[in-house]
Amino acid sequence: MRELALRVLGERGRWVWSRLEVIGDIAVIKKPIYGDLTLEDFVVLAEELLKVVPVKSVWLAVTPVTGPYKTRGFVHLAGEPRSWTIYREHGCSFKVDITKVFATPRLGHEHLRVAKLVRGGEVVVNMFAGVGIFSIVIARLSKPGRVHSIDINPEAYNMMVENIRLNKVEGIVVPYLGDAARVVEERLAGVADRVLMPLPDLALEYSPQALLALRGPRGFIHFYLHLKADKERMFYSKAVEMVRGKVEAEGWILANARTRVVRKVGPGMVQVVVDAEVERFKGVA
Ligand SMILES: C[S@@+](CC[C@H](N)C(=O)[O-])C[C@H]1O[C@@H](n2cnc3c(N)ncnc32)[C@H](O)[C@@H]1O
Incomplete structure (x- = not known):
């Protein structure tokens, strides 16, 4: 992730979290605490991500896990504007809506x-x-x-x-x-x-x-x-x-x-x- 960010955003890409979270066919980029990256920067990064990672939608997590339901705030960046997916684990399938x-x-x-x-x-x-x-x-x-x-x-x-x-x-x-x-x-x-x-x-x-x-x-x-x-x-x-x-x-x-x-x-x-x-x-x- 860091490598892609450096390629797409230059030196400022170093602020992007190196770990990308993939849930089903949705990729989640975590908004960094530091740096001066704009929403447009993340949109450009997300468009590039869609070319190299087999996901259909990319979202930016703009808040940490919070509130009684333990959810995060999200902004859609690129791909299908769909927040639900089927996540597979240990041979089981789970419908999840990452925003809910x-x-x-x-x-x-x-x-x-x-x-x-x-x-x-x-x-x-x-x-x-x-x-x-x-x-x-x-x-x-x-x-x-x-x-x-x-x-x-x-x-x-x-x-x-x-x-x-x-x-x-x-x-x-x-x-x-x-x-x-x-x-x-x-x-x-x-x-x-x-x-x-x-x-x-x-x-x-x-x-x-x-x-x-x-x-x-x-x-x-x-x-x-x-x-x-x-x-x-x-x-x-x-x-x-x-x-x-x-x-x-x-x-x-x-x-x-x-x-x-x-x-x-x-x-x-x-x-x-x-x-x-x-x-x-x-x-x-
Ligand atoms: C960390 S998540 C659970 C993660 C889940 N066990 C997993 O492995 O993916 C915590 C869950 O607790 C629920 N929750 C919060 N307060 C609760 C309460 N008082 N009673 C029951 N569920 C609650 C939230 O809605 C949330 O879905």
Whole structure:
């Protein structure tokens, strides 16, 4: 991307992000924080991009991921003025509209990793399901009993319903529209073996509901958190201690915890997942 930018825009092209995001047949260029590139510069760059990358539409992301629905602001640059596409991952297909829902190919590895952890017959609750990528990959690659999938964004919910049909996982992936805490309290208490919380903004706050969703004396919760990266990698133990505090406050024990960095999410920030195995505290005999 950088090479193309330097060729098309000269020295000023050095401000363009080197990584190009491709979602289905849409390419997304991230607006740089620095430099004096104009919209016209990006249009010229996008026209050139269409000649060398097999995509049909190019958009400029003008804001970071923001708001409760975790969407970005976009400006169309070149090609078809279409913001929806079919994104393929692990043999599944997903309809996504990049202007209306959260979508990134950068979670592909994580979707597969978690799907491989799911054992046959498990009931999963995905509290922040988006268009259903985690849930559908789990349903197609593992043999779960059910994957209850909640999202508060009506556009994401509608696309999730479509994606469930597209991937023929009706009856396995069950969609819910609403706030995850309310949906669990009202409809999903005591049903799950495993809970996914892929929303760092609310993962810790909604841990009482994640624990409430569990059915057995033990269960698994995947907490996704954003933490400041440090050279000593203290963020690993910090993440575990944050999760431990929440789990113990609800009368559970953190029996096992494994952490890994999912991806970098900004200057000096990382997304970390804590795979927590929790156990109900039985009290002192
Ligand atoms: C980071 S995205 C999920 C990504 C998705 N799991 C994936 O792998 O592509 C977070 C999602 O949480 C949803 N969300 C935000 N607040 C919520 C809430 N209170 N209850 C349920 N869903 C919520 C957003 O609409 C968004 O779709």
